[in-house]
């Protein structure tokens with residue numbers, strides 16, 4: 692995606708902890724001649740000087756770091772999060788499956804460098820043996836997040852009512868945000884499934900299965916999910932683009948919900964992201980029709 696990055700000072704420069712706050716504005720091309728600008732907050736050690744002007748501002752930078760040593764289960768992610776937020780650095784930190792800690796950091800170059808210096812030490816209980824740094828492209832993150840942690844429950848209930856559909860529900864702030872997906876989810880990244888936003892449900896409904904006069908409900912899949920993307924939840928949902936990772940029995944890996952029409956009964960597209968869990972050409976709804984609770988299909992439940 693073509694991207695221009697320009698830096699400009701915040702409307703009202705202020706000093707915090709001796710750091711001058713500036714902001715980075717990323718302009719993303721959306722296609723069809725439309726552009727979207729978003730402010731990526733950042734801070735720099737350089738003092739604001741109207742006289743010094745543009746050349747005095749730090750360049751933006753992005754890095755990926757892999758930190759090895761005794762770095763898990765020592766509060767490394769929380770400490771990195773706190774330091775990144777203090778520095779105005781955006782990105783994420785996660786535990787690797789190989790006992791490493793992995794970091795994506797972007798923002799003003801001096802702030803990113805300061806975070807890298809922190810990674811070489813870590814929190815007091817850590818023993819850092821090695822930090823590998825790769826320079827990468829700025830991605831436009833608007834938050835610093837801990838990745839690889841559950842955000843709560845997800846469930847997909849197959850529901851025969853007036854119309855047959857699947858209800859995708861994600862736990863957000865104590866309720867199950869819900870979308871009715873007429874054709875059900877897909878693991879094929881080429882497939883975009885209409886998902887109509889419907890009313891929130893209670894968490895207690897997640898395990899519900901049963902027949903009714905109009906049809907019935909089975910729990911088609913369930914598990915936990917991780918929030919992803921460059922924007923914090925629930926703001927990502929409010930803005931109409933939410934990325935998440937499912938850990939279900941049938942649905943696994945990254946998905947995106949992209950709003951295509953706002954308002955009442957907002958319309959979204961549910962799309963499988965391209966990752967190791969994608970199954971091009973598959974039809975998971977047809978291939979795996981049984982409830983993950985009872986083992987029955989919706990038709991069997993109704994008999």
Ligand code: MN
Pocket residue numbers: 850856857858871
């Ligand atoms: Mn429903």
